Amino acid sequence: MLLAMTGFIMIALLMFFLLRGKATPLALFVVLPILAALINGFSITEIAEYSAAGVSTTWSMAALFVFVVTYFGIMTDTGMFDKLVQSLINVANGKIVGIFLAIVLIGTIGHLDGNSPTTYLIAIPALMPLCKKLNIRMQAVMLMCCSVITVMNLVPWGGVLNRQSIVLDMDSSVLWQSYLPIQIFGWICCIGMAFILAKVETKNGAGVVTCLPEADDASTLSDKMSEVDSLKRPKLVWFNVALTIFVFVLLFKSPFANYIIFMIGDVIALAVNYPNVKDQEERLKAHAPKVISLVATVLAAGVMVGILNNTGMITAMAEFIINALPAALNSKLHIIFGVFGGFMGLAVAPDTLYYGILPVLIEVCGTYGIPAQSVAIAFGVGADSCFTLAPVISSTFLGLAVSGLSLKEHMRFSFFPLWILGLLMILFGCLTGIIMV
Template identity: 70%
Template sequence: MLLALTGFVMIGLLMYFLLKGKAIPVTLFVVLPIIGALINGFGIADITDYIKSGVSTTWGMAALFVFVITYFGIMTDVGMFDKLVKKLIKIANGRVLGILLVVVLVSILGHLDGNSPTTYLIVIPAMAPLCKKLNIRISTIMMVCTATITVMNLVPWGGVLNRQSITLAMDSNELWHMYLPLQICGLVCCVGLAVIMARVEVKRGAGKIDVAATQEEETEVVDEAAAKLLRPKLLWYNVLLTVVVFVLLFTTKLPNYFIFMLGCVFALVVNFPDPKEQEARLAAHAPKAISLVATVLAAGVMVGILNNTGMIVAMAEFIINILPAALAKHLHLVFAFLGGFIGLAVSPDPLYYGILPVLIEVCGNYGIPATSVAIAFGVGADSCFTMAPVIASTYLGLAVSGMSLKDVMKTNFLPHWIIGLIMIVFGCLIGTIVV
């Protein structure tokens, strides 16, 4: 009981302080779980082991952030995106809806590998400069992109189905065929979201831009320091290098952080042959990298303690035990409805290896098939994972968009949660989810 209550209080405090902006994530991720573990009688030696376990799952993403931020920072410095933005402005010509539909399409293609970081890296850096020129909020691009990511995350090789197939002892491809109608429904919802947000942005004045004037202004460089960094003669080298980086991401098993490490090296050496200039570029992009790396490593502390103390499973069992008997036979729908909230606080492993088996066992007593439980819970919990503070890839999205976790939660939670609920209702209507 104490373990569960501690978990609820801890998650509540985390969300309160984050959304109110009263503390930075690093502080909360380190202090709250350690206090929670101590209250429940865990010793320093145990807590230390839990922290090591948690951080070991996030250090790779932390390393990726260092080189991703540096790489795209260098590409921006040398002006690689300038030509792309000009071309896209010409094509867009103020058509906000067309841009948002492109975001949906590119997010679908980018997430075919089930890898959120890759999708963020493909979509956001390319679209952000264009949206700035056309007065489209980056929050809107992030909303549409992350909504599509959540739906595309339900592929056979994605994290959700991989873990669920292990819990259910069935082939992930077979499970995916059951998910597929709901996934199609979700993609339709993403297109609908793009249409709605395009109208919202147009009412704000987005897309109203004098293309010729903008291009004229861009020919004049006001900042002399920035002008010295431009490398127009190396444009095709930088474009080719970026293409090679993404080809390696898609076609090899090399660690993501190593690929961007190589990219940074070749970008620095060719664009800035002078070692002093290379040091200057690294120093210029270091502040943003340090902040995000610290946050991701600190998130590992929270993940390790939540997972290894059994706090997550205790919280799930507590909810199950206090539910009225009339709701017990619909427990999978209750957890599907709450999935958006649960997915914010719980990382994937305890979700599908800890909570899901408990739900399957309880619902099995009422004749609910295990696959129905898994699908309902999977869609619900997956709907908001792109803004979960306990998932490392969340911070990559923040890094490339320049948004804060608080702002992403405020703008994205409701539309993402609603899309998840629509998919669940659709699943109930077609019989994939047994009511």
């Protein structure tokens, strides 16, 4: 009882402080779970072990951030995206909906491997300069990208179906056949969202290419533009494009870890574009501030994940909810957990969701004749809806790194649209009989 109540209070405090901007994620991810564990009687030794176990699951993503942020920073410095941006501006010709539809297409193709980091890396950096020129808010771009990731994450080799197929003891491709109509419906919803976001952004002033500042800032602007121009490497643009394509081919085809691939990319990019060692050091220093806070936050998130998982707090919270609900609602537990799965997905790591909570839910619903597969689909769609906002998932911070957004900005803009997308997909599943009501 105490374990569950402590968990609820901790998550409530986490969301309150994050959304109100009263504390940094770094501080919250360390202080709150340690306090929660101490309140429940866990020893300092146990807390240290749980924290270390959690950090061991996030360090590789932290390493990836170091080299990803640096790589795309260097490519921006060299002006690699300039011609692409100008071409897209000419093609779009002020049609903002075309940009959002392009994000849907790029995100769909980019997420065919079921890997969120790859999708962020393919979709965001290439489109961000264009969106800034057209005054499209990055919050809207991230929402569109995350919506597509949410839908495409339901492929047989994606995290949701892989984990659920293990729990259900069935082949993920067989499970996907039931998910597929819901996934197609979700993708159509993404197309609809593209048109809605285009209208919203147009009303917000998107579509007009950003003009240069007035003469008051002329000298400052001139100095800044001179500095930016000195970093550009127009004669090496095709080399940088080829290098970037090579890096992405390695991501899909090579046995190397992602951070090793981008490490190699950084070394080559610096050596060719800025052969002077002092220039290389300056480029690294220029991009270091973005890297430090992100890496620290991701490692701190590992502390929270480790303590939540190893103390049994999440399972205790799920069991508390199940026992607290009126008996009349027990046969609808899978729908209830699906509807509120978006909230759970914000604070609970995927392994705990599908290996800890789902089996308990399947067992309870089974006594009321609800098939395990129906329970899994309702819960999977709901929990998947907001996972791209989850501070306990490392890939969230990669999306924030490449988009330049804060977690607060991203959550405030995207939570309800993504949650509603999940609800619509659950409703479609119920109406078509895929999810038993």
